[in-house]
Amino acid sequence: MTSDSPVIEAHGLSLSYGSTRALDGVDLTVPAGTVLGVLGPNGAGKTTAVRVLSTLLRPDAGTARVAGFDVLADPQQVRRRIGLTGQYASVDEDLTGSQNLTMIGRLLGLPRPAARARAAELLAGFSLTDAAERSAKTYSGGMRRRLDLAASLVGRPKVLFLDEPTTGLDPRSRTEVWDVVRRLVADGTSVLLTTQYLEEADELADDIVVFDTGRVVAHGTSDELKHRTGAQTLTVRPRDRADTATVLQVIEQVTGAVPTLDGHGTASVAVRSETVLGTVLDLLSTQGIALSELAVRLPSLDEVFLALTGHATQSENEKEAVA
Amino acid sequence: MTAATATPTMSVPEISTTPKLPALQQSLTLAWRNVVKIRHQPEALMDVSLQPIIFTVLFVFVFGGAIAGDWHDYLTYLVPGILVQTLMFATGGIGVALNNDIAKGVFDRFRSLPIARSAPLVGAVLADVVRFLTAIGVLLAFTALLGFRTTQGLPAAALAVLVAIGFAMCLSWVFVWIGLTVRSAGAVQGVGFLATFPLTFGSTALVSADTLPGWLAAFTRNNPVTHVIDTVRGLLLGGPVAEPLAWTAGWSALLLVVFVPLAMRAYRRRV
Numbered sequence: 001m002t003s004d005s006p007v008i009e010a011h012g013l014s015l016s017y018g019s020t021r022a023l024d025g026v027d028l029t030v031p032a033g034t035v036l037g038v039l040g041p042n043g044a045g046k047t048t049a050v051r052v053l054s055t056l057l058r059p060d061a062g063t064a065r066v067a068g069f070d071v072l073a074d075p076q077q078v079r080r081r082i083g084l085t086g087q088y089a090s091v092d093e094d095l096t097g098s099q100n101l102t103m104i105g106r107l108l109g110l111p112r113p114a115a116r117a118r119a120a121e122l123l124a125g126f127s128l129t130d131a132a133e134r135s136a137k138t139y140s141g142g143m144r145r146r147l148d149l150a151a152s153l154v155g156r157p158k159v160l161f162l163d164e165p166t167t168g169l170d171p172r173s174r175t176e177v178w179d180v181v182r183r184l185v186a187d188g189t190s191v192l193l194t195t196q197y198l199e200e201a202d203e204l205a206d207d208i209v210v211f212d213t214g215r216v217v218a219h220g221t222s223d224e225l226k227h228r229t230g231a232q233t234l235t236v237r238p239r240d241r242a243d244t245a246t247v248l249q250v251i252e253q254v255t256g257a258v259p260t261l262d263g264h265g266t267a268s269v270a271v272r273s274e275t276v277l278g279t280v281l282d283l284l285s286t287q288g289i290a291l292s293e294l295a296v297r298l299p300s301l302d303e304v305f306l307a308l309t310g311h312a313t314q315s316e317n318e319k320e321a322v323a
Numbered sequence: 324m325t326a327a328t329a330t331p332t333m334s335v336p337e338i339s340t341t342p343k344l345p346a347l348q349q350s351l352t353l354a355w356r357n358v359v360k361i362r363h364q365p366e367a368l369m370d371v372s373l374q375p376i377i378f379t380v381l382f383v384f385v386f387g388g389a390i391a392g393d394w395h396d397y398l399t400y401l402v403p404g405i406l407v408q409t410l411m412f413a414t415g416g417i418g419v420a421l422n423n424d425i426a427k428g429v430f431d432r433f434r435s436l437p438i439a440r441s442a443p444l445v446g447a448v449l450a451d452v453v454r455f456l457t458a459i460g461v462l463l464a465f466t467a468l469l470g471f472r473t474t475q476g477l478p479a480a481a482l483a484v485l486v487a488i489g490f491a492m493c494l495s496w497v498f499v500w501i502g503l504t505v506r507s508a509g510a511v512q513g514v515g516f517l518a519t520f521p522l523t524f525g526s527t528a529l530v531s532a533d534t535l536p537g538w539l540a541a542f543t544r545n546n547p548v549t550h551v552i553d554t555v556r557g558l559l560l561g562g563p564v565a566e567p568l569a570w571t572a573g574w575s576a577l578l579l580v581v582f583v584p585l586a587m588r589a590y591r592r593r594v
Contacts (some may be wrong), residue, residue, distance in 0.1 A: 054435050079437040090428035094360040106352040107438050109345060135363055151432065 005068070007032045007159050007190040013052055013062035014214075022048040023059065024214035030159075030190055030207075035181070037205030038194040041305065044211035046194035047087060050163045053192065054084045067158045083152030087164045091147050093137035097128050100136060100147060104154040122150040126180065142173025149180055160184060162193040166200060178203055198298055210308055218308045225304065227272060233303075234259075234276060236284075237266040237293035250283045271296065346439035353433075353446025357420075358453055370416070371454045375409045375462035382529060383469070390530065395470060402466050403483070403556035404528030407548060409458045410491040411523045415515035417451055417495050418502030422511050425503070425593060444586060448495045455488045473559045483558035486571060490551045493575040496582035503589035522548045527556075547574035 008030035015023040022045045030036040038046050051057040053066055055075040064071045067081035091100050098119050105115025123132045126146040131139060136147060145165065152160060162181065166174040181204055185191060195201055201208045202222045210218040210225070218225060226232060234255065238247050247267050251259045254276050259269035274296040281294060299307070361367050382401055387394035421444075424430050433443045463471075473480045498515060505511050525539065526548040532540045543549055551574075553567035 056431060056434050076437050079435060082435065084431070084435040086428050086431050090432045092356065092360070092429055093427075094363045095356065099356075099359060103352060103356055104432075104436065107349050107433075107436055107442075109348075155436075 005032070006030055007068075008036070008053060008064070008066050008192060010049075010053065010064040011062055013049065013059045013064060015048055015052060015057065015059045021214045023052065023062075025062070026211075026214070026216055028053075028064075028192075028209065028216070030192055032190055033185070033188055034206040035185055035191040035193060035204050037201030037208040038192065038211060039196070039198060039201045039208055039304070040194075040211030041196060043213075045214040046211050047163055048214075049211070050084070050161050050192065050194060054082055054161050055079055056084075080155065081158045083155065083157035083160045085145075085148050085152045085160070085162050085165055087167060091136045091144060091151060094135060096133050096135050097123055097139070097147050098132040100151055101154055104151055108155045118154055122153060126150045140173075142169055142176060145169060145173065145177060146180065149177070153184070158190060160189050160191045162191060164194055164196065167196065174200075198304055202298060210304065212305070212309050225308075226299070228308070232271050232274065232296050232298060233268050234271045234280070234296050235266055235268040235293060236280065236291060237264065238284075239290040239292045241265050243289045246287060246289060247284065250280060250287075254279050254283065266293065346442060346445075349438045349442035350445035350449060353443050354449035355446075357447055357450030361450075361453060368454065368457050371409065371413045371458035372461050374412060375405060375458055376465050378405050378408065379462065379466060379469070386529075398466060398469055398471055399560065401529065402462070402471050403559055404526070404552050405466075406459060406462055406483075406555055407487055407490075407526075407552045408523045408528045409462060410455055410487055411494070411519050411548065413454050413458050414451070414491050414495045415498055415512065415519060416454065417447055418498035418505075418511040418515060419508045421447060421499060421502035422505070422508040426508070440591065441587060444499055444590060448492055448499065451492070451495055452488060455491055456484075459484055459487070474561055475558060479558045483555045486554050486558070486568065487551060490547075490571055490575050493578040496578060496586055500582050500586040500589055503586060503593050522546060527552050547571070550574065 006029045008028060010026060010028040013023045013026040013028075014021070024045075026045070026049055028036065028038075028049070038049065040046050048057065052059050053064055053071060055071050055078050058072065066078045069077040069081070071078050091097075092103075095103065098116075101119035101122055102112075102115045105118045106112065110118060120129075120132070123129050126149065128143060128147060128150070131143060136144060139147065149162075149165070165181070166177050169177065178200070181191060181193070185204075191204075193201070193204060205222065208218075208220065208222055208225055209216045218228065220228065234251070236247050236251060236259075238244060244261065244265055244267070248259055248261065251257075251267055251269055255269055255271055257269050257271075259267040261267050277294070277296050281291075284291065305311070379398075379401070382405070383394050383398050387397035387401075391397035391400065424443075430443060497518070498511070501514050501518075502511050505514055525543050526546050527543060528548070532543040532549070535543055547570070550567045550570035553562070554564060554571050556562060557564035557567065
């Protein structure tokens with residue numbers, strides 16, 4: 001296969017569970033060696049898309065090729081070239097870390113010594129050597145997720161599916177997982193990653209698609225999406241409440257938009273680029289106004305959603321439609 | 324290092340080094356997984372270790388005097404029955420275990436690997452042999468202490484164990500199917516008991532069919548469990564073997580023909 005043909009190519013994927021349309025005509029393309037971030041709330045169809053592309057589910061309609069093979073016609077060929085790390089760490093808790101990885105090596109046809117060597121290599125690469133002989137149920141959430149990632153890499157996949165790889169992890173473990181993903185991509189692995197965190201897609205993904213109720217509602221790079229949503233938020237809070245009026249005035253002067261003010265005296269307004277930060281800071285400091293907070297932050301998933309779809313996420317009420 | 328570890332990350336794993344019977348090797352690897360799980364938590368063998376003892380004590384000492392007049396005579400009659408009965412109850416565990424594996428997402432991993440579709444199920448069935456052997460070992464050791472002796476020699480006794488385990492492995496596929504079809508592990512247990520209770524108690528495990536009312540005797544004589552028990556009884560204590568053995572083989576084949584495809588279909592459909 002040539003390196004410039006996409007490793008994942010899906011057209012019109014549709015799948016319903018009863019009356020719920022989990023996927024409704026999804027198109028996806030992942031060029032070789034890149035990371036596609038699939039962003040969306042619970043129930044948007046992200047997990048279903050991953051399960052179809054990793055041959056666990058058959059779509060009702062549509063076609064998909066992964067690593068050069070059709071997921072419906074050649075599922076075994078696809079399985080030889082993919083790794084899957086699910087939303088819930090699917091390691092065997094009763095087995096040790098080493099046993100988990102050795103088992104997968106054996107299942108992939110490696111002779112026992114080679115399977116053990118591969119397991120040891122991966123455990124070392126994921127800083128799990130010390131825990132290698134402990135049963136996985138004693139692992140922390142972050143360790144378990146790293147073992148799960150290692151398990152999906154035993155067969156050296158060309159394409160890696162990561163379904164919400166950091167959901168439920170503490171910030172440090174999350175950063176560790178991000179580092180692992182970056183290393184894999186540097187080695188040439190292509191990745192499809194689903195996430196509920198815009199920050200995660202921003203950190204890792206070359207391209208982002210936004211899912212809503214089984215459809216792709218937006219597609220682009222992180223910057224393109226930010227521009228489309230225009231939803232970076234500038235927040236300014238003066239140390240002295242008496243300066244609030246001046247702050248509001250300066251912000252309006254710089255951004256041309258009327259800021260909102262919350263109960264804590266924080267003024268915020270949507271901005272298109274972080275360059276306004278310097279201008280606002282300069283103007284306020286020449287007027288001698290001390291600040292206790294000044295930031296431009298990325299829009300939250302909710303804000304992106306509101307901007308792209310015109311409605312809020314429904315993550316509170318709707319569970320992912322997959323058991 | 325092997326060729327596989329020397330290849331760069333991008334390359335496809337060297338599946339060509341797979342042994343001649345990949346499906347068998349995959350099944351054995353997954354059976355090994357289940358056996359390792361038992362080693363990590365030996366309490367998983369508690370049911371098959373205690374059940375034969377409890378059943379023996381219960382039936383021999385509570386009912387033995389009333390049924391046979393003398394508990395010692397009844398013990399001799401009862402051991403083949405308890406042996407098969409214990410295996411019948413032990414087969415249900417596989418459905419619960421499979422249901423748990425699916426709930427935990429472990430099977431998603433297996434299904435995303437380039438392995439035979441049947442391997443995880445065959446592996447689970449093979450691993451249950453450890454549970455069956457434990458149950459039989461405990462039963463024969465305990466009843467030997469009480470004075471039970473086989474009369475047909477070791478080879479016949481070994482064949483009896485083989486027949487009982489072989490039937491149990493075929494029966495396991497019923498529970499594999501139930502475990503994959505029913506939503507929760509608790510429900511698996513419920514459905515399992517509904518199926519095994521009439522079959523085990525409506526057999527010649529505890530009493531001869533001659534003592535039963537006509538309609539029940541008819542059921543009992545045609546109950547597959549009766550054929551297995553009669554075979555085991557013949558091989559351990561003497562008596563006709565050929566006919567019940569033929570029936571046992573027939574029932575075992577029928578179970579496989581019906582429930583292996585059903586289980587495989589349920590496995591493919593189960594999300």
